[in-house]
Amino acid sequence: MxxxxxxxxxxxxxxxxxxxxxxxxxxxxxxxxxxxxxxxxxxxxxxxxxxxxxxxxxxxxxxxxxxxxxxxxxxxxxxxxxxxxxxxxxxxxxxxxxxxxxxxxxxxxxxxxxxGKDDSVIVASSYAPFGTYRKVDGGYIINGRWPTSSGTDHGQWAFLGQILLDENKQPVDRLSVLVPRTDYTILDDWHVFGLAGTGSKSVVVKDAFVPEYRTHSLADYSMSDRGDTYLYPFSQIFYAAVSSAINGMAQGAVDLFIEQMQTRRDTTGGGKTSLSPYVKDRLGNAVARVRSSRARILHMMHETTRYTAQRELVPLDERVPGMLDIARVGRESEEAVMLLFKALSARGIYLDNPLQRILRDVIAAANHITQNADDTAGTLGGYLLGQPLPPLFYSRDPLPAQTTA
CATH class of the missing domain: 1.10.540.10 (Acyl-CoA dehydrogenase/oxidase, N-terminal domain)
Structure with a gap:
């Protein structure tokens, strides 16, 4: 051992x-x-x-x-x-x-x-609401194909996303439903240029019954007797976890770039490449992006923990800007790795150079829905200007627009 x-x-x-x-x-x-x-x-x-x-x-x-x-x-x-x-x-x-x-x-x-029998059981997921459901006594019958279930080969259960509709076919809630491995099959359709090793295959369900108690609302954010650790909004914790992994990827690119540049020689004059002001500038600016992203994630957690530690819900004035803090990590990590990659010249494109794999992985990760900095910035700007928030994200119930001074 x-x-x-x-x-x-x-x-x-x-x-x-x-x-x-x-x-x-x-x-x-x-x-x-x-x-x-x-x-x-x-x-x-x-x-x-x-x-x-x-x-x-x-x-x-x-x-x-x-x-x-x-x-x-x-x-x-x-x-x-x-x-x-x-x-x-x-x-x-x-x-x-x-x-x-x-x-x-x-x-x-x-x-x-x-x-109940093994507290080390692993659970996979695919929250995109691509399936269908039928309400029955005591729960739901679900069908469909849920894509990009990362690491699903290791899961014995899976959380699957579902939009609930009212009698007029209008969305009224976002659910996470929990199904056992015996109720779904795995479709190996994960053929991608980045994050290829995640095994993010599709989950296929046919006529599976999900009891009501194995579901919960992803949109509802209200007080209950759950522990302090679970008083944060679902979106904050899930989205920030994605950003944290991406931040680590960008730091890994910084680590490798430093190692490679410490021994590399310029092909024209033979001098140390690390002496180039442009190499140093790119490294410094990449590090700034990685450090600021990390700091924003941890600062957001510090600020919101002030509320959960007192058993209070995180207020909207913290939650809405916090989501932009999270979403910008993908963009800034992508920028950081690209800054470094461009300084590698032709040596960076060889498949035995791990930096090209990190670049591809970060680009793929930055395309995750949690990293949508454009729409998230617009949401924050609109909120600050007194406009309503998107439905079924910050609350299950309609929220009034922020009042402006």
Whole structure:
């Protein structure tokens, strides 16, 4: 047993510092296997198992079912480290690991269904509401194909998105419904140029019954007796987890760029490439983008934790700008990696240079719906100008426009 895994066994309730150090210790291994992961189009089971043994899946898991129930910022910091090693592996840890937080919003019966016999069971997801449903006594019958279920090969259950309609076929809620692996098949349709190793295949469901207690609203944000860790809005925690993984990917590009430039020589004069003012300028500006993105994520968590720690809901005046803090990470990470890549010249395009893979992975990650900085900026601008917020995102019920002075 290596030292990291031994420590995980010896210290069942680790501190934040220990968890972050475990993630940092995995960077060399993840970096060494990143090409293998991409070629396999899936993260190997043994890497997921190491994440399990390190305790990463328990960070956000409710204590009642064997978890640590920690502040989500701890999970974000772990993702920021893992992303430096292998983008696809960090993405799988992010997607599969954030679901343990979602269980803090569920009926305890749903948690018992999943973790009653084994509290290490992994849950996958696809929240895009592409399926159909029929309301029946006690729940729903669902059908359809849900795409991009990252790491779904490792899941024994899956959360699937569903839009609920009223009698006039108008949207009234966004649901997350929980189905067991026996109720769906996996369609291997993940053939992409970036994040290829995430194994984000489609989930296909035919006539599966989902009891009401295995569903919850993604749009509702109201007080309940759930623990402090679960009082944040769903969108804030899920979206910020995505951004944290992307931030780690960009930091991984910075790490590799520094290593390559420390030994590289200019092909014309033979001097050290690192002495070029343009190389130094690009590196400095890339680092600024990565650091500011990380700082915004953690600052947002610090500010919103002031409310949840007092068992208060996060107010809209924090939530709306916070979503733009989150969404800009993809764009700034993409800009940071491109700044570095352009300084590599022709050496950067070879497939054995890991920076080109990180570039492709970051571009793909920045296309995730959580990184839509354009619409999110417009939402914030409109909110500040007294305009209404988009329906079924900040609340299940209609929200009044902000009053302006």
């Amino acid at each position: 290596n030292s990291v895994l031994k420590e995980a066994v010896d210290c069942p309730i680790p501190t934040e510092a220990i968890l972050v150090e475990r993630a940092k210790a995995m960077i060399p291994l993840l970096r060494a296997r990143a090409a293998e992961v991409e070629q396999a189009r899936s993260v190997p089971t043994d890497i997921i198992e190491q994440f399990k043994q390190a305790g990463f899946f328990r960070i956000l898991q409710p204590r009642r079912w064997g978890g640590y129930e920690m502040n989500p910022a701890v999970f974000f910091k772990v993702l920021m480290e893992l992303g430096r090693g292998c983008c696809s592996s960090a993405w799988n840890m992010m997607i599969l690991g954030i679901h343990t937080w979602e269980f803090g919003h569920l009926d305890p019966r749903a948690c018992d269904d999943v973790w």
